[in-house]
Amino acid sequence: MLKINDLHVKLEEEDKQILKGLTLEVPAGEVHAIMGPNGSGKSTLSYVLSGRDGYEVTGGDATLDGASLLEMEPEDRAAAGLFLAFQYPVEIPGVGNMTFLRTAVNAQRKARGEAELSSGDFLKIVRAKAAELQISPEMLKRPVNVGFSGGEKKRNEILQMAMLEPRMCILDETDSGLDVDAMRLVSDGVNALRSPDRSFLVITHYQRLLNHIQPDVVHIMSNGRIIKSGGPELALQVEENGYGDLLAEAG
Amino acid sequence: MTATTDLDVREGVDRETVEAVQNMGSYKYGWDTEIEMEYAPKGVNEDIVRLISKKNNEPEWMTEWRLEAYRRWVTMTEPKWAMLNYPEIDYQDLYYYARPKSMEEKPKSLDEVDPKLLATYEKLGIPLREQMILAGVEGAEAAPAEGRRVAVDAVFDSVSVGTTFKDELAKAGVIFCSISEAIREHPELVKKYLGSVVPQSDNYFATLNSAVFSDGSFVYIPEGVRCPMELSTYFRINAENTGQFERTLIIADKGSYVSYLEGCTAPKRDTNQLHAAVVEIVILEDAEVKYSTVQNWFPGDEDGKGGIYNFVTKRADCREARAKVMWTQVETGSAITWKYPSCILRGEESQGEFYSIAIANNWQQADTGTKMIHLGKNTRSRIVSKGISAGQAQNTYRGLVTMHPRATNSRNYTQCDSLLIGDKCGAHTVPYIEVKNSSSRVEHEATTSKVDDDQLFYCRSRGMDEEEAVALVVNGFCREVLQALPMEFAMEAQSLVAISLEGSVG
Numbered sequence: 001m002l003k004i005n006d007l008h009v010k011l012e013e014e015d016k017q018i019l020k021g022l023t024l025e026v027p028a029g030e031v032h033a034i035m036g037p038n039g040s041g042k043s044t045l046s047y048v049l050s051g052r053d054g055y056e057v058t059g060g061d062a063t064l065d066g067a068s069l070l071e072m073e074p075e076d077r078a079a080a081g082l083f084l085a086f087q088y089p090v091e092i093p094g095v096g097n098m099t100f101l102r103t104a105v106n107a108q109r110k111a112r113g114e115a116e117l118s119s120g121d122f123l124k125i126v127r128a129k130a131a132e133l134q135i136s137p138e139m140l141k142r143p144v145n146v147g148f149s150g151g152e153k154k155r156n157e158i159l160q161m162a163m164l165e166p167r168m169c170i171l172d173e174t175d176s177g178l179d180v181d182a183m184r185l186v187s188d189g190v191n192a193l194r195s196p197d198r199s200f201l202v203i204t205h206y207q208r209l210l211n212h213i214q215p216d217v218v219h220i221m222s223n224g225r226i227i228k229s230g231g232p233e234l235a236l237q238v239e240e241n242g243y244g245d246l247l248a249e250a251g
Numbered sequence: 252m253t254a255t256t257d258l259d260v261r262e263g264v265d266r267e268t269v270e271a272v273q274n275m276g277s278y279k280y281g282w283d284t285e286i287e288m289e290y291a292p293k294g295v296n297e298d299i300v301r302l303i304s305k306k307n308n309e310p311e312w313m314t315e316w317r318l319e320a321y322r323r324w325v326t327m328t329e330p331k332w333a334m335l336n337y338p339e340i341d342y343q344d345l346y347y348y349a350r351p352k353s354m355e356e357k358p359k360s361l362d363e364v365d366p367k368l369l370a371t372y373e374k375l376g377i378p379l380r381e382q383m384i385l386a387g388v389e390g391a392e393a394a395p396a397e398g399r400r401v402a403v404d405a406v407f408d409s410v411s412v413g414t415t416f417k418d419e420l421a422k423a424g425v426i427f428c429s430i431s432e433a434i435r436e437h438p439e440l441v442k443k444y445l446g447s448v449v450p451q452s453d454n455y456f457a458t459l460n461s462a463v464f465s466d467g468s469f470v471y472i473p474e475g476v477r478c479p480m481e482l483s484t485y486f487r488i489n490a491e492n493t494g495q496f497e498r499t500l501i502i503a504d505k506g507s508y509v510s511y512l513e514g515c516t517a518p519k520r521d522t523n524q525l526h527a528a529v530v531e532i533v534i535l536e537d538a539e540v541k542y543s544t545v546q547n548w549f550p551g552d553e554d555g556k557g558g559i560y561n562f563v564t565k566r567a568d569c570r571e572a573r574a575k576v577m578w579t580q581v582e583t584g585s586a587i588t589w590k591y592p593s594c595i596l597r598g599e600e601s602q603g604e605f606y607s608i609a610i611a612n613n614w615q616q617a618d619t620g621t622k623m624i625h626l627g628k629n630t631r632s633r634i635v636s637k638g639i640s641a642g643q644a645q646n647t648y649r650g651l652v653t654m655h656p657r658a659t660n661s662r663n664y665t666q667c668d669s670l671l672i673g674d675k676c677g678a679h680t681v682p683y684i685e686v687k688n689s690s691s692r693v694e695h696e697a698t699t700s701k702v703d704d705d706q707l708f709y710c711r712s713r714g715m716d717e718e719e720a721v722a723l724v725v726n727g728f729c730r731e732v733l734q735a736l737p738m739e740f741a742m743e744a745q746s747l748v749a750i751s752l753e754g755s756v757g
Contacts, residue, residue, distance in 0.1 A: 050712050053704065078714035090709035094727030103723055104713035111714060143727065160713060 001065060001199045002026040002049075002168050008059035009041075009048050009224075018044045020224035021060065026168070026217075029196040033210055034203045035235060036221035037243050042203045043087060045221075046172040050084040051077050064168055078104075079111035083166030085157040087173040092144040097156065100144045101126060101163055108164060129162045133189050151182030158189040169193070170201045175209040187212030207239035220246050294343040297321060300462050303347070307431035307465070310438065320451040320461030327455045333618040334647040334679055337560065337587050345525055347463045347496070423479050425509075426471040430498050433469035440471055444502055448531035448568040448595070456527040456562040456589075460496050464529070467498035472507035472538070481737060483512040499530040503538035505571070510541040512740060526585075527562045536571035536598065541579070543736055545744055548584035550751075555614030555643075558586025565592035569601035569630075577604040578621065579735045581744040583751040586615060591649065593622035596630035596658070603632040606735040608744070610725075610751045611644030611676070620650035620681075625658035625691065634665040637729045640676035641752055647679040654691040661691040669699040670728050672721065672752065722749035 002025070009019040018041045026032045036042055048055050049062055051074035062069045069077055092100065106116040117125070130140055133155045145153050154174055161169055171190070175183055190200065190213050202213055210218070210232065218234040219226045222243065227250035228234065238246070292299075300321045304314040329340070420427055426437060434441050451461045472478050503509055513530075526548065534540050542565075551558025561584075567576040578592040588611075594603025605621040623632035632652070640646040652663045669678035680697050702724055710720035726733065726745055733741050 052708050052712075073716070074708060074711035075714050075716050078712055084712055086709065086712075090703075090705050092706055092709070092724060092727055094730035095723055100710075100713075100723070103715060103719065104710070107716070107719060108714035164713065 001028045001030075002062070002201065004045075004049075004060070004062045006060035007045075007048070007057070007062060009044060009055050009057050012054050012056045017058075018055070018224055019048070022221075022225055023060075024219060024226055026199045026201055028167075028199055029194075030216040031194065031200040031202060031213060032217045032219060033213075033215040033235060034201065034219045034221050034226075035205065035207075035238055037247075038205075040221045041224045042221055043172055046084055046087075046170050046201075046203060049077075049170060050074060050082060075107065075111070078164070078166075079108050081167035083161050083164055083169045085154075085161060085169065085171045085174050087176060089145045089148075089153040089157055091146045093146055095144050096141055097144050098126065098140045101140075101160060104160065105163055126159075126163060130159055132192065133159050133162070134185060135159055150177035151179065151185075154178060154182065154186050155189070158186055162189065162193060167197060168199050168201070170203070172203045173205065174202070175204055175206060183209065183212060207235040210235045222247055222250065293346055295321070295345070295347050295459075295463060299347050303463055303465050307434065309431065309434055312438075312442070313434050316446070316451070317462050320458050321463075323452055324455070324458040324462055327458060329455050333589055333649070334645065334681075335587050335589060335616050335618050336645075337616070340525060340560065342459075347465075419479055423476050424473040425476060425478055426469065427482055428469055430464070430467035430469045430500060433500070437469070437471070440502065441469070441500070444531070444533050445500055446531075448533060448566050449529050449564050454564060457529050457564040460498060460527050460529045460564070464496045464498035466496075467500070467528075469499075470501040470509065470511065472503045472509045474504040475506045476504075477507065478509040481510045481512055495524060495526045497528045499528070501530075501532045501540060501542070503532070503534045503540045503574075505535045506537045507535075508539045510737060511543070512737060513542070513544045525560045525562070528564070530563070530565040530592075532567035532576060534567060534569050534571075534574035534576055534601075537573045538571075539575040539577075540567065541577045541737075542567070542592075543579040543740055545581045545736075545740055545747065546584055546588075547747055547751075549586075550584045550615050551586040551613065553613050555586070558615070559584065560587045561585035561590065562587075563590040565590065566595065567593070567603070568595045569598050569603065569627075570595075571598040572600055572627075574598045574601045576602070577606070577735070579606040579732065580608070580619075581732070581736070581740075581747065582607070582609040582617060582619060583747050585617075588615075588617040588619050590619045591621055591651075593624065594632060595624045595626065596632060596661075597626045598630075599627040600629045600631075601627055602630065604735075605632075605634045605636070606732040607634075607636045608639070608729045608732045608748070609637070609646055609648075610639045610748060611641070611646040612751055613642040613644060615642075615644045617645070618647040618649055620648045622651040623653070623663055625652075625654045625661045625663070628657065628659050628661070630658055630661040632661075632663045634663070634667075635731050635735075636665075636667045637732055638667070638669045638678055638680075639672070639725055639728070639748075639752070640669070640678050641672035643675050645677045645679070647681060649681045649683075651683040652685070652693055652695075654686040654688055654693065656687045659688050659690045661688075663691075663693045665693070665695045667695070667697040668728065669697075670725065671699065671701045672725075718749070718753055721752055725749075725752060 004022055004024040007019050007022040010017045022045065034042055044055065049069060051072065057070050064080055064082055067080060102122050105122065109116055135155055139152060145156060148156060174186060178186060202215060215232055218230055218232060220228040220234065228246055297318060300317050301314060304317055449457050451458055470482060501511060532540055532542065548559035548561055549557060569576055576594055580592060582588055592605060596603050603623050607619065609617045609619050611617045620636065621634055623634065625632065634650060636648050638646040638648055648667050650665065652665065654661050665682065667680050669680065671678055678699055682695055684693050684695065686693055702721060706724050707717065707720045710723055711717060715723065726748055729748060733744055736744055
């Protein structure tokens with residue numbers, strides 16, 4: 001599904017290399033976690049994959065189902081099936097959450113040559129999915145993320161994911177700022193979306209989230225590279241001993 | 252096509268023009284060549300004023316009223332205080348009563364119409380038949396009757412709109428007709444109210460309008476009547492480019508209500524045409540008027556060529572107690588916009604509201620806002636202005652709030668928000684506030700922001716393209732004003748916002 005090969009990325013504005021030869025493969029249906037200390041380049045990876053401005057790819061490639069992502073516009077990546085759940089979801093004053101969702105869903109359908117969803121069909125689907133995430137009808141009417149609590153914002157990201165049905169989901173520190181109950185809700189939402197042809201890349205600081213969203217593979221990232229990959233036990237090891245040993249091991 | 256065959260072929264206004272001109276006989280300033288006669292000569296003078304009056308079969312008092320305005324106008328000078336930059340207008344180089352564009356230049360079929368214009372109408376959801384007429388295609392008027400109603404209502408003056416609903420409106424006692432018809436049929440009302448809100452001497456453009464207006468609407472809502480339908484002058488003055496000087500007079504008698512819609516979605520492809528309209532609204536005790544405008548005159552092309560110079564005077568007089576007016580405007584067109592729909596809050600406890608979206612893209616310049624003149628006790632006003640600038644455009648909010656000494660316990664709330672797209676445009680806010688009593692309160696809030704890259708990226712990461720993303724964010728910015736519009740207008744306005752900003756990013 002997602003293949004990242006020897007990816008080198010620097011900041012556009014300054015001469016600072018962030019990713020230094022990152023290689024990673026997430027096969028269809030698998031959940032991979034990326035853990036790593038602050039400043040290792042985890043968020044940069046998520047932004048580069050989804051096409052945010054401000055980064056310059058200096059080498060390597062990233063492909064989704066064989067198609068190179070890096071040359072595509074962000075909206076084309078979305079239409080190709082990539083989704084990023086933001087660490088800090090953006091507020092859009094005056095734009096109703098429902099309007100936003102419908103515009104997004106229909107934009108992607110249009111890009112894929114499918115007919116737009118009718119208002120009735122859309123409403124039915126969105127209400128059902130919102131209910132699963134305990135998102136109230138009132139929250140659907142409010143402007144996108146404006147005045148949402150941390151937990152509401154993250155649940156709203158998962159609602160978008162559920163509506164857009166991407167094939168490759170990247171979750172950027174979705175657990176940050178969540179209490180235990182909110183984390184369970186969000187995790188349940190993610191787990192409900194797991195399927196043989198959908199993959200996840202879960203970026204997190206803490207092992208905690210991985211108790212709820214069981215990964216198939218855990219990668220440890222440091223200084224712009226994957227320094228170690230393993231099973232879920234790797235996350236437990238980090239939780240117990242910190243990153244020190246792993247970093248030393250990697251030299 | 253020669254001038255003479257043209258005369259035979261064409262119907263309506265132009266033939267009348269030619270005949271009227273021929274009948275009058277005594278023309279100065281180059282009325283004598285054949286071709287100029289046909290198209291009505293450029294320039295303004297007393298004969299032109301008389302011609303317009305005569306064409307409308309106006310009574311003597313009206314002709315005199317116009318002439319009085321004209322004589323005053325020649326002594327006046329054009330105002331220069333607005334933050335607008337445009338070349339000197341040669342008032343003798345303009346058409347005051349005729350098509351400014353020759354028939355030869357008219358597109359003969361849809362194939363010849365600028366595809367960008369066609370695409371615009373498609374996006375607005377206006378059917379093809381209407382499109383043909385809107386774009387001024389020759390022969391469209393003669394097309395089969397099917398679907399004709401909308402187009403004809405829209406294109407020709409307000410008479411046909413009035414005709415369509417004549418029975419229903421008459422039952423309610425509502426008068427809705429063209430201003431020239433009103434001058435003939437209801438002289439007592441016109442004499443009483445015309446110029447009573449915007450006097451002949453008001454300002455340079457209003458005075459010019461008083462002299463040369465050739466078209467417009469008249470509305471009278473009798474005491475205690477709630478107008479049974481929304482009155483609309485959608486696309487009306489688009490017809491044959493004859494309506495650059497329209498005049499509208501609305502009178503809401505005691506306890507009445509009307510919602511009036513004005514659509515100016517006509518494309519004009521000429522170079523810098525002048526449009527100087529006057530709208531007067533008289534609101535008596537306990538009456539309420541809502542006046543909504545979607546203005547989309549041709550704004551000029553990407554390089555700033557062409558476009559309408561829009562100098563408009565709109566004013567509502569809340570003449571008696573508890574009168575209420577609400578102006579809502581969506582200004583997306585025109586190369587130059589000079590427009591300040593105002594409220595005179597004379598009656599005690601009268602209320603004025605002004606909701607505005609002004610979008611300026613490419614090389615457009617907008618200097619627009621409102622005036623709230625509080626004269627009566629316990630009067631209230633509210634201003635919500637959203638200015639959006641993109642490209643090289645300059646957008647100015649200019650507003651006046653005055654609390655007169657006798658307007659005790661009055662309130663005003665003003666909110667002015669500006670949004671910038673790109674780094675070559677400008678937004679300016681020029682509020683004038685005068686408070687002459689100690690019990691009134693005026694609040695003013697202003698913000699200026701840029702369309703945020705993070706917002707755009709967020710939208711795009713969900714699959715919207717850049718223009719969709721900008722339109723969504725900007726529509727969100729305008730939400731309060733869009734909500735003040737009648738439903739069907741709000742939808743159109745939303746599409747217009749998106750269309751106006753096309754090409755403003757990337």
